[in-house]
Each structure stands twice: as structure tokens, then as C-alpha cells.
Amino acid sequence: MSTPRRADAGRIVVVGASLAGLRAAEALRDEGFGGELTLVGDEPHEPYDRPPLSKAVLSGRLTTDRITLPRVRNIDARWLLGTAATRLDIPGRQVVLADGRRVDFDRLLIATGTRARPWPDAAGGGLAGVHTLRGRDDADRLRAALATGPRRVLVIGGGFTGGEVASGCRELGLEVTVVQRGAAPLASALGGVIGRVATGWHRAAGVDLRLHTTVRALEGDAHGRLRRARLSDGTAVDAEVAVVATGAPANTEWLAGSGLAADHRGVVCDGGCRALGADGAAVEDVFVAGDIARWPHPRFPGQLLRLDHWDNAVAQARTAAYNMTHASPNHRVHRALPAFWSNQFGVNLKSVGLPHLADQVAVTQGALDQRRFVAAYGLRGRLVAAVAVDSPRVLDGYAALIEAGAPFPPVLNAPDGPPQLRPVDAEFARPARDEPGGVRGHDTHAPAAATPAPTAHP
Amino acid sequence: MRLVVDLNRCQSYGQCVYAAPAVFRFHGEESLEYDYAPDAGAHREVARAAAACPVQAITLSGATEPSPLSSERDR
Ligand SMILES: Cc1cc2nc3c(=O)[nH]c(=O)nc-3n(C[C@H](O)[C@H](O)[C@H](O)COP(=O)(O)OP(=O)(O)OC[C@H]3O[C@@H](n4cnc5c(N)ncnc54)[C@H](O)[C@@H]3O)c2cc1C
Ligand code: SF4
Numbered sequence: 001m002s003t004p005r006r007a008d009a010g011r012i013v014v015v016g017a018s019l020a021g022l023r024a025a026e027a028l029r030d031e032g033f034g035g036e037l038t039l040v041g042d043e044p045h046e047p048y049d050r051p052p053l054s055k056a057v058l059s060g061r062l063t064t065d066r067i068t069l070p071r072v073r074n075i076d077a078r079w080l081l082g083t084a085a086t087r088l089d090i091p092g093r094q095v096v097l098a099d100g101r102r103v104d105f106d107r108l109l110i111a112t113g114t115r116a117r118p119w120p121d122a123a124g125g126g127l128a129g130v131h132t133l134r135g136r137d138d139a140d141r142l143r144a145a146l147a148t149g150p151r152r153v154l155v156i157g158g159g160f161t162g163g164e165v166a167s168g169c170r171e172l173g174l175e176v177t178v179v180q181r182g183a184a185p186l187a188s189a190l191g192g193v194i195g196r197v198a199t200g201w202h203r204a205a206g207v208d209l210r211l212h213t214t215v216r217a218l219e220g221d222a223h224g225r226l227r228r229a230r231l232s233d234g235t236a237v238d239a240e241v242a243v244v245a246t247g248a249p250a251n252t253e254w255l256a257g258s259g260l261a262a263d264h265r266g267v268v269c270d271g272g273c274r275a276l277g278a279d280g281a282a283v284e285d286v287f288v289a290g291d292i293a294r295w296p297h298p299r300f301p302g303q304l305l306r307l308d309h310w311d312n313a314v315a316q317a318r319t320a321a322y323n324m325t326h327a328s329p330n331h332r333v334h335r336a337l338p339a340f341w342s343n344q345f346g347v348n349l350k351s352v353g354l355p356h357l358a359d360q361v362a363v364t365q366g367a368l369d370q371r372r373f374v375a376a377y378g379l380r381g382r383l384v385a386a387v388a389v390d391s392p393r394v395l396d397g398y399a400a401l402i403e404a405g406a407p408f409p410p411v412l413n414a415p416d417g418p419p420q421l422r423p424v425d426a427e428f429a430r431p432a433r434d435e436p437g438g439v440r441g442h443d444t445h446a447p448a449a450a451t452p453a454p455t456a457h458p
Numbered sequence: 459m460r461l462v463v464d465l466n467r468c469q470s471y472g473q474c475v476y477a478a479p480a481v482f483r484f485h486g487e488e489s490l491e492y493d494y495a496p497d498a499g500a501h502r503e504v505a506r507a508a509a510a511c512p513v514q515a516i517t518l519s520g521a522t523e524p525s526p527l528s529s530e531r532d533r
Binding site for chain 2: 311
């Protein structure tokens with residue numbers, strides 16, 4: 001037991017100075033925290049927004065110096081940017097930085113997010129022309145490579161980032177091949193039924209889409225530049241640029257030895273954003289928010305969730321900040337309904353709930369072969385998610401039904417609904433297990449972990 | 459002047475596009491795109507756009523502190 005102290009004083013350190021870190025810092029001040037506030041971030045940039053990187057930035061409509069996040073209020077913080085945290089000493093209440101500095105804290109927020117999984121083979125991954133896309137610098141490098149007019153771009157992985165990159169490259173007039181392990185793009189996040197619709201978007205845009213296929217090897221020329229990819233079906237693709245979009249491991253290496261329940265899937269925390277130790281007990285004064293967090297969502301029991309979603313980073317940051325400034329009996333539970341959007345191939349896609357949990361899907365508005373439709377997802381007779389394509393105004397109603405635990409298929413009486421709802425198998429390939437270093441069909445902003453709780457969780 | 463739009467909340471009503479067409483636009487039929495750092499001259503238009511958004515999806519910067527990068531250099 002630590003000695004009771006005033007929640008509005010002391011030293012708070014936030015590690016990870018991006019969306020979750022910045023919004024948490026602002027919320028801490030809003031909650032009345034008047035002590036010392038330090039933000040540590042390894043990127044040399046002030047906090048910026050990532051979603052446009054694979055959309056407007058890639059297509060050249062925005063440059064990376066124009067995506068800085070607004071700072072909503074004064075936070076009177078010490079910013080330590082361009083320096084990574086390399087170690088966490090919980091009993092000593094210190095964060096150790098790469099430059100040797102030590103930062104003392106009374107309370108800590110971990111918000112170090114995830115990174116793009118690199119190409120697993122060092123020789124292939126080290127070739128000039130092989131890219132990943134997570135940050136500003138990645139986007140600038142990729143933009144520069146695309147500006148040289150490569151004859152073909154290879155996109156490895158047909159998840160959200162892969163689809164957005166392929167779409168952006170087609171807008172630039174570049175030839176694109178997408179290699180997707182599963183039966184369809186987006187299938188691991190949204191299932192095969194909607195995946196087939198996404199297949200249509202790719203093909204209509206002129207993408208050379210290779211399904212049920214993986215990349216075996218990336219080969220370079222004598223100068224170490226990418227030239228060719230060998231695929232699992234025995235064919236080869238000539239490409240000068242490749243974008244690896246195969247998922248996002250969590251930035252937890254700096255927590256090794258800290259005693260927290262953390263691995264490449266994230267840091268386990270409780271519903272109140274408190275980090276858990278390897279023994280499964282909440283660690284006093286250490287909190288987690290954003291893409292790095294894995295927690296039990298009260299609406300979807302029996303598993304730990306990790307969401308690589310903008311909306312979740314903002315909401316979880318607020319919950320963490322509230323709980324960092326209030327005594328534990330008054331803690332809030334982070335229970336925001338998962339939600340995200342994607343823009344690709346000129347289509348706006350929005351999702352609420354957790355589609356990947358579903359066993360069935362039914363079109364509730366519009367039709368799959370039209371440009372606009374809504375698909376509802378059910379699990380054992382309950383509505384768990386809805387995905388809207390070019391129908392951004394309808395999702396609030398579905399969100400309310402999911403929150404209320406409404407039955408599936410839902411009764412909506414939507415004017416543009418089909419005369420009869422026809423639930424079909426949602427076609428998720430199961431089990432969708434993490435394969436370290438492997439190429440997966442899903443990526444950065446698909447729900448990344450539907451896996452059962454690790455032993456560290458009670 | 460800085461801004462961000464919560465695109466989960468945005469329902470593509472387009473009021474911001476009417477109010478500040480130099481800053482907000484649609485890409486495709488329903489995908490809103492915008493400039494996060496419009497020129498100072500657009501300030502009033504952007505404030506009007508934020509006020510006009512029926513779902514209050516537009517957040518404007520309220521901080522008057524210097525950028526974290528300048529404060530880092532000053533130390
Ligand atoms: C290309 C792309 C497109 C996206 N599009 C969408 C979209 O359309 N819709 C949507 O809902 N979501 C989207 N997302 C997801 C969204 O951007 C994330 O959910 C959000 O950025 C999470 O914020 P975060 O602060 O938790 O993590 P991050 O944004 O990853 O920030 C973590 C920060 O911590 C830093 N860091 C890591 N390790 C250390 C360390 N040891 N010491 C110090 N600092 C460290 C990182 O460099 C980074 O700056 C997209 C993401 C990407 C990459
Ligand atoms: S006014 Fe609001 S809801 Fe409408 S497009 Fe702009 S941001 Fe979106």
C-alpha cells in the first residue's frame with residue numbers, strides 16, 4: 001500500500017507522445033491535475049494524426065507537415081521528444097531514457113502504441129524500396145519512392161492499411177499488386193461476405209489482387225534494390241516498391257523486466273486502464289491507453305481486446321486520465337463501443353462494435369452489389385457490430401442496439417432495407433491466431449487480438 | 459490554427475464544406491478530407507465550420523503555449 005496522497009499533485013509521466021498521450025495529458029489537466037507533467041516521445045515530431053498517412057498524404061493531397069494534431073488546451077508540460085524510453089523501474093518509480101536520463105514519476109501512463117511489423121527476412125526487408133507505413137517519416141520515404149514512378153508497387157497484406165495504400169497508388173496512376181493470404185481483402189476484420197465486396201473495389205480500380213497467396217521472398221538487384229517478389233503460388237511479381245502491411249506488434253520492449261503483463265500483443269490492463277502485473281494484480285499508479293492496451297471490455301466478456309482505432313485511443317486516454325486523478329473506488333470503466341472508419345477506393349467505410357466476433361452477417365440496408373449498404377453482424381443471436389459502406393449517417397442507431405444487447409438479426413424497418421433479412425455465415429477463418437513474423441491478411445486498425453486471456457489475467 | 463475532425467462522429471453532412479471550402483472537401487461521395495493546419499486567414503471560416511457541424515465533430519486548437527518543439531529547443 002502506498003501512502004494516501006493528493007491526486008492533484010505529484011509527478012505524472014506519459015510515455016508515448018502521440019494521440020493517446022496528448023489527449024491524456026490534456027484530460028489530466030482538465031481533471032485538475034496541478035503537479036508536474038512530462039511527455040516522453042521517441043519521434044522528433046510534435047503529435048500528429050496517423051490516419052491521413054495512408055490516405056490523403058499517400059495520394060499527395062496533404063503533406064506530412066500539415067497533419068499536426070491541434071493541442072486543445074495548455075498543459076504546461078515538459079516535452080521530451082526524440083528520446084525513447086528504454087526501461088521502466090516500477091519500485092524505483094523511474095523511466096529510463098535512451099540518452100541515459102532518468103525521469104521520476106508518482107504516476108505513469110503507458111501510451112507507446114504499436115508499430116508496423118517489418119518484413120521478417122532481414123535480407124529482403126533491407127532492400128531499398130521495401131517500406132512499412134506507421135509514422136510521418138515512413139510516409140515521407142514512401143511518397144518519395146512513389147514519386148520516382150515505379151513500374152509496379154507490391155502491397156503485402158490486404159487489410160485496411162494495405163487497401164488504403166493500394167487505393168492511393170492507383171490514384172497516382174501506379175500499377176499495383178496486392179498479395180493477400182486469405183480469401184479476400186479485409187476478410188480477417190470483416191469476414192468473407194464483406195471481403196468479397198472489397199475484392200470488387202480492388203479489381204474495379206485495376207489492382208492485380210492475388211488471393212490465397214503469400215510472398216515467399218523479396219529479391220533485389222546487385223545494388224540492393226528491390227526487383228522481384230516470389231509468391232507462394234510459384235509466380236513472381238516484378239516491383240520496385242513494396243509496402244509491408246501485415247499487422248502491428250505493440251511497442252512493449254521497453255517494459256521488459258518491469259514485471260508488467262506485456263508482450264507483442266500489448267500491455268494487459270483492467271477495465272479502469274490500470275496495468276496488470278505478471279501475477280494478474282493491478283499495479284498501483286501505472287496506467288495504459290491507446291493501441292498498446294489489452295483489456296476486458298464489459299460488453300464483450302471472456303477475452304482481452306486490443307483495438308488499433310483512433311476513437312479508442314482518445315476515449316481510453318480520457319478514462320485513464322480520470323482514473324489517474326481519482327481514488328480507485330470512483331474509477332470509471334473503459335467501455336466505449338469500438339468504432340473506426342476507413343476510406344479506400346473512393347468508398348467510406350465505418351464500423352461499430354466488433355465484427356470479427358460474429359458468426360453471422362445480414363445486409364440490413366441497401367444491397368451488397370450497390371455502392372451503399374449496411375451489414376449487421378450477429379453472434380449467437382445478438383447484434384455485435386455493424387459496418388456501413390458510404391452510409392455514414394446510420395450507425396448511431398446500430399450502436400444503440402449493440403449497447404442494448406439487441407437480438408440478431410435486428411428489427412429495423414429501414415425504408416431501404418430488404419423485404420426479408422437473410423443472415424448468412426459471416427465467413428471468418430478461425431482460429432485467427434497471431435503468427436509472429438508471419439504475413440497476415442489484417443493489419444493496423446483491425447481488432448488485433450481476439451485471443452483468450454493470457455495466464456497473467458485473473 | 460489547427461484542427462482535427464473526429465471521423466467516427468462525422469456524418470458527412472458537409473456543412474463544414476459550405477462554411478470553409480478552402481479547408482474541408484469530400485473525396486469520393488462520403489469521405490471528408492481537410493487541412494489540419496489552415497492558414498491564419500481561414501480562421502473565421504473554420505470557426506464558423508466548427509460551429510455549424512451538427513454533430514460537433516470538429517475540434518479546434520485552444521492552446522496558447524508554444525509548440526513542444528520550440529520549448530525543447532529553448533531549454
Ligand atoms: C497508416 C495508418 C492509418 C490509420 N487509419 C485509421 C483509420 O482510418 N481509422 C482509425 O480508426 N484508425 C486508424 N489508424 C489507427 C490510429 O492512428 C491509432 O489507433 C492511433 O494512432 C493510436 O494512438 P496511440 O497514441 O495509442 O498510438 P500511436 O499513435 O502509435 O503513438 C504511440 C507513440 O509512442 C511512441 N513510442 C513508441 N515506443 C516508445 C518508447 N519506448 N519511448 C517513447 N515513445 C515511444 C511512438 O513512436 C508513437 O509516437 C491508422 C493508423 C495508421 C498507422
Ligand atoms: S459538418 Fe461535421 S458532420 Fe458534416 S462533414 Fe463537416 S465535420 Fe462531418
